[in-house]
Amino acid sequence: MTLKLYPTNILRQAADALGAWREIDAELTLGKASVPALEAELSQAEPLLAQIASMEAQLVGLRNQRDTLFISIWDKVKRARGGIKAIYGDDSSEYEMMGGTRRSERKRPVRKKKTIPPQE
Numbered sequence: 419m420t421l422k423l424y425p426t427n428i429l430r431q432a433a434d435a436l437g438a439w440r441e442i443d444a445e446l447t448l449g450k451a452s453v454p455a456l457e458a459e460l461s462q463a464e465p466l467l468a469q470i471a472s473m474e475a476q477l478v479g480l481r482n483q484r485d486t487l488f489i490s491i492w493d494k495v496k497r498a499r500g501g502i503k504a505i506y507g508d509d510s511s512e513y514e515m516m517g518g519t520r521r522s523e524r525k526r527p528v529r530k531k532k533t534i535p536p537q538e
Contacts, residue, residue, distance in 0.1 A: 429460070429463060432456065432460055433460065435456075436453065436457065436460065439453055498516060499516045499517060499518050502516045502518075508521045509522050
């Protein structure tokens, strides 16, 4: 994740600073920064946030469609593998071609020694 160059509550801080700036001296200009410039940028933030929220909602819908489609695809792949396994056997090269692991190539389970706790 990238480092943010601004605080997460930037809009609240900017609104508070704008209010204080108006009270101190609304005509005060600090380089390119002024009360009207800050107001203009704050007014641009709300429509931008609304557009982002709208696009995120669209992304949620698209992700749901993708997940539904991928579940269906995965179901078909599992069924095809199962069918090939049933027809040709679980140690066949056809089953391996479908992405399965041949029975003869599987690792044998290794028994772990039971450790007995030391008695005091």
